Amino acid sequence: MVTSLTATAPQLKKTPLNNAHRQLGGRMVDFGGWDMPVQYPAGTIEEHLRTRTHAGLFDVSHMGEIDVRGRDAIAFVNRLTSNDVTKLIDGQAQYSAMTTPEGTVIDDLLVYRFSEDHLFLVVNAGTTDKDWDWIKSHHAGESVELKNVSADYCQLALQGPDAVSILQKLTDTPLSDIKYYHFSTGAVDNVDAIISRTGYTGEDGFEVYAAAAEGERLWKKILEAGNYGSDGGVLPAGLGARNTLRLEAGMALYGHEITEATTLLEANLGWICKLDKGDFIGRDALVHQKETGLTRKLVGFEVMERGIARDDYDVVINEQPVGKVTSGSPAPFLKKNIGFAYLPIEFANVGQEIKIDVRGRLTGAQVIKAPFYKRQK
C-alpha cells in the first residue's frame, strides 16, 4: 500500500545534525537531495502542537547562506530583490524575493543587514545552487564580494511561546530586546552565533546560525535547556511539522505557492514588491501586471466536507477544473483540512464555494481568509 517509502541513499547531503537526528529516532527521507528527518517518534501532530503550545526545535541547516560584502552591497541586492533593502537598519532582517524579468519567483529569501557594506542572504535549500548562479550571473560591475557560505553554517530554529525562556538559559544576549525580524550577534553556549527573531511557523522564536562544527553540541544543549523528554518540554520537530505549521500560518513554500511560473502579485506577496523603490529585476513586469490587473490569484481554502485536499489536486467550479491546489493538508492545531490554490480572479473571493477533486470525488470547500492561524500576541 505504501509507495512512497523513501529509502536513504548514500549520496544524499547531510547536515551537521544527521547523527543527532538518527539518535533521536528521526525518520529520515530524501528532501530535495538532503537526508532530513520528516518526523521523530512523537509524530508530526504532536510536534506541531508542541510548537504551538511550548516549543519545537528544527534543523534547518540545509538552507543556503550567501554573504554579500562591499561598498555596493545594498545597491546590488536591491536590484536583485523585490523588497526595499535601503529601508533596513543594522541588525534588521527582511522577507523578500528574487524575481525574474517576468516578475515570477527565482526564490524567496531573508535579507539580513549587518552593516551598510555587509548583507547576508538566506535562501531555500533546494534552490541554493540555482540562486547562487543567478546572483553571480546578475553581478554587473557593482563593487561587491559574493560568497556562498552555506556549508559553513548550521541553522537551528527554536520556535514557540517558550522559545525565549529556553534560549535565554544559554546566552547573555538579552533576547527580549530583539524585536521581530531583527537579530543580534552573540554567543549561545559560548559559541559565536547570529540570533535572529524570525521563523516559519507563525510562532515567536529564533533562528540561530552558528559554525557547522558546533551544530550537534548546540542542538543537544537547546534540547536539554528546553527539558526535552518532560511533559511540556521542547520537542525536536521534523519537516512534516515544519510544513503544517507554515501552512496554518499562511506562509508560502517555494515550489508550491511560488515558482518561476507565478508572479509575486498573484501569490499575494504585493507587500514585498516595493515598486516605487527604483529599478529591480522584474519591476517592469510587476508594474504592468498591477496596471492591467491579475487574471488569477492565490487563495486559502477550507475543506467543508469529509476529505483532505493534497498538492496538485484540481479545483472545480461549475464542473470545470479552474485551478490547482498548491499545498493541501490537515491542519493539526486548527483541526481542519486546509490548503492554498490558484483561482481565476473572478472566483478568488472569501466565501466562494469550490470543489476539490479528491481522487475522483468532488469534495466541497470554501475560500477563506489566510493566514488560517494567527497567534495571540
Add this chain to the structure above:
Amino acid sequence: MANVPEDLHYSKDHEWVRVDGGEAVIGITDYAQNSLGDVVYVELPKTGEEFAAHQSFGSVESVKAVSEVFTPVAGEITKINESLAEEPEKVNADPYGDGWMIRIRMSSPEDVDSLLTAAEYEDFTKAETE
C-alpha cells in the same frame, strides 16, 4: 525495529492477514503505519462488497500523504472496523489489534499461500529500506 507477529501472513503492499476460519482479518503492518506517520483518515468499503485479490479497497491518510490499501485475498466484505471513522489513530497505536480494517469471507482461501511469512516480510522490508 517494526513489530512483525509470527502468526500472520503479509503482502508486499504492507497489509497483514489473520486467518479466522474461512474469513480473513486485514489491516496494515506496523512498518506501514510507522512509514505513514499520524493516520488522520481511513476510508473503508461497505459490507457486502466483493473484491478480487490485490484490488484497492480503500485508503489511509496521514498528515503527510494518502495511500491506497489493497486486498491480499479475494472475497466479500463481512465486516469493517467502523470505529476507525472516529479514531483513525488506532491504526498507529495498535495496527494488528484495534487498528484492523476489514474482514473478508475468502472466495479462494488458497490466496493465503501466496502471501509472505513473517520472516519473509521482515526480509522484504529490510531490503526496501536499504
